[in-house]
Amino acid sequence: MGVSDERGAGRRLRRITALVVVLNFGYFWVEVAVALAIGSVALLADSVDFLEDTAVNLLILIAFGWPLRRRAVLGRILALIILAPAVAAIWTAVAKFADPTPPDPLSLVFTSGGAIVVNGVCALLLASLRNRGGSLSKAAFLAARNDVFANAAMILMGLVTAATRSGWPDIVLGLFIVALNATAAREVWRAAGEERLAAQALDRTSH
Template sequence: MDDTLKRRLRRTVLIVALLNFGYFFIEVTVALAIGSVSLFADSVDFLEDTAVNLLIFFALSWTLANRARMGKVMAGIILIPALAAAWQAISKFSNPETPDPVALIVTAGGAIVVNLTCSLLLARIRHHGGSMSTAAFLAARNDVVVNVAIIAMGLLTLWVQSGWPDIVLGLVIIVVNVTAAKEVWEAAHEESLAAKVIAGEEL
């Protein structure tokens, strides 16, 4: 890979990482303010995308062993707020308060804008950065579907005036996020084993 393409890849994934990291704080703040499990869980997804794109950024210059270590750290970063979202969902079972549907819909709409922007940026490099850049593009594109689901759930909440739709969708998103953390950890573990093989160490 030539230096010009490498710089372009790194610049793109860094921009995407910063967009995701910035909107993570917006979404988690609104989620906590209105008591929305689904928004809280979706904010974890923004943190996951931040981790993946930062991993791509560093992977272009780091050794395999260092990438593996960073991958495991990223998996932990994703898992911690996902578990916090699960605790929030469980704690609301006894009193499923209705989150503000308007704030829910507006925030999810902002998430769609961010994810569409990231998808367009990543689409330009998806075939140049290996499997991870392709995965990052697909994740951003698929996140739009989740955001549309949150908007639909917000409209349903507005109609039924119940907190249960938010809790159910939140639990679904949490399961997806925990699965993603597991996949990041497994990928990092495989890279760690590969680094040991290259170094001639015993597994």
């Protein structure tokens, strides 16, 4: 691949990654707003996925312009930010144990359907980059693809909630999603640590 081809590929990666960042960060706020409005633990937990994907793709995006050491610092900050909605989801679940009021099933199903659309679009966009942007790009594609299945499970849970009028399906699924995403912040933190080690190795070789 020539220099011009590499530059073209780099610009395309930036455009796609920037679009994925906007889509994920935008729908993160949609899920948080709806989750708080209807009291859904599962939606609040699922918002962690969108924040995680925002963080990973943001790291990919800035990888073209920032030094390794600065990327590592930002990665650590993003890892801590990811923890906020996860903690909120656990807090909401615990608070609902005493009064497991069911969330509005219709809002839950429609919001989860929107999440499927967003994650599906992101997966399609990232499919062409999974072998070009390194391990983070591949991880971003796999995360978006897997999130589609998690959103489908949430739609099923919404239907179960409508049938049973119980809040327990939402609480159980929410805690399950939190458990699945327990490694999200750790993975971003680890990626930032790898950037830091790479920066240190580069410093040693340059002296």
